[in-house]
Amino acid sequence: MNLHQFRFVQEAARRNLNLTETAKALHTSQPGISKAILELEEELGVDIFVRHGKRLKRITEPGLEVMQSIEVILREVGNLKRIGQEFSKQEAGTLSIATTHNQARYVLPNPVAALRKRFPKVAISLHQGTPETVAQMVLTERAEVGLATESLSGYPDLVTLPCYEWEHVLVLRADHPLTQHPRVTLEDLAREPLISYHPAFAGRTRLDQAFTQRHLEPNFVLEAFDADVIKTYVRLGMGIGLVAEMAVRDDPLMVPGGELVSRPVGHLFGRNVARIAFKRGAYLRNFVFAFAELISERLSRESIEQAMVATSNGHEGSDYGL
Structure with missing residues (x-):
């Protein structure tokens, strides 16, 4: 048996047993x-698969x-590659990040720029998609960080x-009547x-839940x-907007006298939590830890390592140490 066979089986399962799509991938x-x-x-x-003819x-x-065994084997093969890359190239390689548009546009530019300054030999591969796509990219190791x-x-x-x-903010034209409402x-x-x-x-779930709870x-x-x-x-003039607060920071349209104004509405919809994700059991390179620390003061190499160890031992690791 060999790794090619394992990858073929794994990819076939991911492609809903469609061998044509598996071959393309x-x-x-x-x-x-x-x-x-x-x-x-x-x-x-x-027999790994039940067949009907050639299907x-x-x-x-x-x-x-x-x-299950193939997943473990291929995950560890990936870890071996990353270990080899880290010790052979030291502070070089590619960091693949899967994220949503809001994070890529408003949150990541400064951390990514700071990481590149600290690790000039590290290239960044940025993938944007839905939160579900982000999760799947990390799970399938197309991204190290989500x-x-x-x-x-x-x-x-x-x-x-x-x-x-973060909280949602209301975005209005400067001449909209709601700009005069105190709350x-x-x-x-x-x-x-x-x-x-x-x-x-971007926390749309909270918006829907708030209206539903008030029967609106x-x-x-x-x-x-x-x-x-x-x-x-x-x-x-199509309507009024509800966006993430980071989307209005430093926006020239929001300056005094500008076309748009914003109002915080966290009192209506509560606070949202942005989360970073890693695949359980993955080997994380030095610059991955550095990137996480640049995103948030809550994150440190120690807290991430503790969470990874806790989860691998069968414990919930979502908020471990934070």
Whole structure:
């Protein structure tokens, strides 16, 4: 048996047993993958997959056990590679980060720039997507680090730690009547056309929950993936915006006398927690720890290592040591 066979089996499972998609993902041929999997099954003496003709239909019971072992083996192979890279290249390599638009646009620029200054031989690979995409990229080791507000804590194979808290702000045209209200209420917002994030992004869950708890039906007329788009449509008069507070900092449209104004609405929707994620059992290089420390004062190499050890021993590691 060999690592190629293990990767073929793992990728086939990830691709819903579609060998055509598996072959595309691994840049090889479908017959080659089929042959390699059959040879592995013959060597193990068990069927990993149930077949219908040439198609894979489902994973067998012994196949599930084989899959767990393959996950461990390939994870440790990845760790060996990272160990070799760290000790052979010292402070060089590529840091792959999976995150959402808000984090990439408003939170990460300074930490990334500081990391590059400290580790000039480290290249940064930045991937943007939904929180679910962020989680999957870390789980499949396409990214070493994930950063998002929604969803990350719901994956048992991820170690997630809180980085910082933030609240939503209301974005209004300077001439909107709500700018004169001393304290905006949920009832005020429910009467207005609202522009905010897609339900998968940036604490949108809290917005929906707050309205539901008050038995109000908000009128979301436009949903977007990033705050820049939301602010653009607010400027056009389509409605009022709800965005993350970091999206209005240093915005020239928000200066006194500018086109837009913002109002904090944390009293309506509460505080959101942005979290950093690592794959459980992964080997983290020195510059990964350094990057985490640059993102948040809450994070340190010691706290991250404690969380990784605690989770690998079967304990919840989400807020360990923080």
